[in-house]
Amino acid sequence: MTTSSVAEAPITSSTPAAAVSEVVYFDGRYVAKSEVHVSPDDRGFLLGDGIYEVAAAYDGRFVALDRHMDRLRRSLVEARIDGDVADPLETVFQELLDRNGFGESGKAMVYLQVTRGVAPRTHAFPKSHPRPTVYAYAASFAAMGDLAAGVGAITRPDIRWSRCDIKVISLIANCMANQEAKEAGAFEAILIRDGVALEGTHTSFFAVVGDVVRTAPLSNLILPGITRELVIEAAERDGIRVVLEPLSVDELQSADEMFITGTTTEVVPIVTLDGNPVKSGSPGEMTKRLMQLYRDAIRV
């Protein structure tokens, strides 16, 4: 018979290195994670009524933090959550790195979310105008190159809402599709709407057709990925032609290369789609070139 303590948090392989002394930011204060108490009336908890942002830092320096801050402000405006909460948050990103030992070396990400705050459950915004709840933490993430050999992806219908351009915390459709990918032994699900491939459940999606790089244009149907933007800029600086037009389901079958991008995913080749090899089944030359260009752009 084994004994166990229900009060003890399980240590899992995904527990960040700094978990023991983890300092998080909650409602204006830096506190130990164990001291955070979220109200059951928080609209994030009850209604998924909130937005979030994720930024990555290499050796203590954030990649494109200004763009992450701009996207955070835009998410707040579009979700009609008080935008003033964003003002001190740039400092919070940096401070969380420093307070968790990521300030000088290694790779770390900061996750930050803002909900509409605590109020009795109603669909309409609370008349009491509660203070938004702000929570942020830092964690390490896997080294670039871990997935350089490529990953599998599956295609799934995009059942999300039609404001995918706002980085909202209500992610159940993304979670369900990603779980299906995991159950199929794949890393990501590429979401298909109206016959075209839009993006992954937590990544932007690109394909290479001949010598042209293709990805969906910005619209209400995809998140304006910051890594996507950095990769497009790096490609164009290097003379690579990028066309903002999504691949149709038919074109997916014959694409030469595919890859996904994201803040913590970086640039990762897709080598199988729905169980079939993408061309040779190994990372293509253009993808490898873009992986290097992205590394150079963020200088790691």
Ligand code: PDD
């Ligand atoms: N995911 N598309 C979706 C639906 C995303 O959730 C993400 C990011 C991206 C890539 O965006 P960026 O390059 O700005 O990270 C595209 C984050 C990291 C997440 O949910 O954890």
